[in-house]
Amino acid sequence: MSSRTKARKRAVDILYSADLRERALADALVEESQRAAQQPAREGSWVYAREIVSGVDAHLAELDAAITAHAHGWTLERMPVLDRAIIRVGAWEILHNDEVPDGVAISEAVQLAAELSTDDSGGFVNGVLSAIARDR
Known part of the structure; x- marks a missing residue:
């Protein structure tokens, strides 16, 4: 497993934990x-x-707006917390990290969803992130 793959998982863990515990991302980042x-x-x-995590925190409103616009029939609140964290990581990479090709960001997010979430999560994550990448 590459260090970037491990880093994405670690970022998802931080985002997930902060969201569940209703903590500010900045506080979770200090703790981590x-x-x-x-x-x-x-x-x-x-x-x-x-x-x-710093990038997601800095661009959270923009990322959430993009996710909401492309998650047809799903509000952020309705999404499973883990899927929301994975999609935020992928959306940040697509929209704010030019070093990572969109296809890699999407593939890595789908892989995380397949490993960590439900059977349906991979397809959902793929659909939302693909739409964000297409409309970028």
Whole structure:
């Protein structure tokens, strides 16, 4: 597993945890930063995970608007928390990280959904992120 793949999973974990606990992403990032300082072996995934979470936090309103516009029939509140976190990571990569090709961002998000969420989540994540990429 590449360090970027690990970083995406770590970012999803942070977003998911913050959302469930109704904590600010900035606070969750500080907490995870302290944990990361105690685990130098995981530094490779921390740098990009921090970039993703910071980016999602900085652009949350824009990302959520794009997700809502492309998640036909689904509000953000109705989405499973885990799927919402995965889609936010993918949407941030598509809209704000030119180093990651859209296809890679979508594929990685779909893979995370397949591993971590329901049987239907991969298709849902793919549909929303593909639509965001197409309309970008």
